[in-house]
Amino acid sequence: MSAQLIDGIALSQKLRAEIAARAAALTAQGKQPGLAVILVGEDPASQVYVRNKVKACGDVGIRSVMEKYDADLTEQALLDRIAALNNDPTIHGILVQMPLPKHINPHKVIEAIATSKDVDGYSVLSAGEMMTGLDGFRACTPYGCMKLIESTGTDLRGKHAVVIGRSNTVGKPMALLLLQANATVTICHSATPDLGVFTRQADVVVAAVGRRNTLTADMVKPGAIVIDVGMNRDDNGKLCGDVDFNGIKEVASHITPVPGGVGPMTITMLLMNTIESAERK
Numbered sequence: 001m002s003a004q005l006i007d008g009i010a011l012s013q014k015l016r017a018e019i020a021a022r023a024a025a026l027t028a029q030g031k032q033p034g035l036a037v038i039l040v041g042e043d044p045a046s047q048v049y050v051r052n053k054v055k056a057c058g059d060v061g062i063r064s065v066m067e068k069y070d071a072d073l074t075e076q077a078l079l080d081r082i083a084a085l086n087n088d089p090t091i092h093g094i095l096v097q098m099p100l101p102k103h104i105n106p107h108k109v110i111e112a113i114a115t116s117k118d119v120d121g122y123s124v125l126s127a128g129e130m131m132t133g134l135d136g137f138r139a140c141t142p143y144g145c146m147k148l149i150e151s152t153g154t155d156l157r158g159k160h161a162v163v164i165g166r167s168n169t170v171g172k173p174m175a176l177l178l179l180q181a182n183a184t185v186t187i188c189h190s191a192t193p194d195l196g197v198f199t200r201q202a203d204v205v206v207a208a209v210g211r212r213n214t215l216t217a218d219m220v221k222p223g224a225i226v227i228d229v230g231m232n233r234d235d236n237g238k239l240c241g242d243v244d245f246n247g248i249k250e251v252a253s254h255i256t257p258v259p260g261g262v263g264p265m266t267i268t269m270l271l272m273n274t275i276e277s278a279e280r281k
């Protein structure tokens with residue numbers, strides 16, 4: 001293995017220690033940060049993620065309020081609940097776990113969350129503020145990816161960053177943050193005919209597709225940084241990312257593992273945004 005591992009657990013631990021200190025300072029002023037986590041339905045993966053988020057809050061001294069609802073909760077009932085949390089001064093962040101049951105419109109739900117408490121950074125206003133360079137909350141996964149890249153000591157100015165994937169939660173905000181860091185940014189997606197043509201020019205590749213082995217060693221420039229946002233299962237049911245880790249680690253300069261890379265950082269940046277929200281009050 002020639003590439004250096006970018007350890008998302010170690011970086012998370014470092015950042016979470018800083019977050020814990022900030023949480024303690026707020027708590028001492030009688031302003032303990034609070035995060036509401038709402039889960040609708042029984043999706044097993046969502047249950048695991050939500051449990052991890054609640055545990056992470058406890059570890060850093062953020063009060064978390066976990067609300068679980070049956071899958072048949074009405075959209076109006078959820079909107080009413082969000083309105084109440086918007087007005088609750090002890091709650092600084094509101095996270096509604098996605099995906100929601102099909103009868104609930106996720107856009108309507110996201111837009112119901114007060115922008116000042118949108119710690120996921122999913123709303124139209126948060127996205128617009130990020131695009132404009134204002135201080136709305138950054139989407140947690142791309143924000144975490146930026147921290148992972150930063151941890152390698154690389155200055156992105158003038159570097160070519162290729163983002164694979166164009167989702168509203170990862171690909172698009174990722175491209176914007178890379179652009180703000182003065183990278184030259186290319187966005188590739190399912191309609192890109194020859195992905196390798198682009199990725200072979202990249203100093204940084206961020207893969208956020210949701211399909212394993214999307215990026216292989218022959219598609220990576222020697223010395224590139226590879227960030228793997230994917231969460232897939234291999235033939236043995238083991239968690240794996242979008243990139244061929246074993247092949248690429250011989251070519252890249254730095255690479256994130258799955259698990260233990262982007263995933264923990266997503267949760268860390270959620271905690272960071274929640275602290276930031278509480279400090280702004």
Ligand SMILES: Nc1nc(=O)c2c([nH]1)NC[C@@H]1CN(c3ccc(C(=O)N[C@@H](CCC(=O)O)C(=O)O)cc3)C=[N+]21
Pocket residue numbers: 048049052095096097098099120140231239258259260261262263264266267
């Ligand atoms: N409103 C909302 N906000 C989200 O941020 C959100 C969401 N909905 N819906 C689902 C996705 C997914 N997501 C993950 C976060 C952490 C890990 C994570 O910690 N993964 C571990 C592995 C966990 C395991 O072993 O299964 C890792 O990569 O090391 C994974 C996935 C947040 N999401």
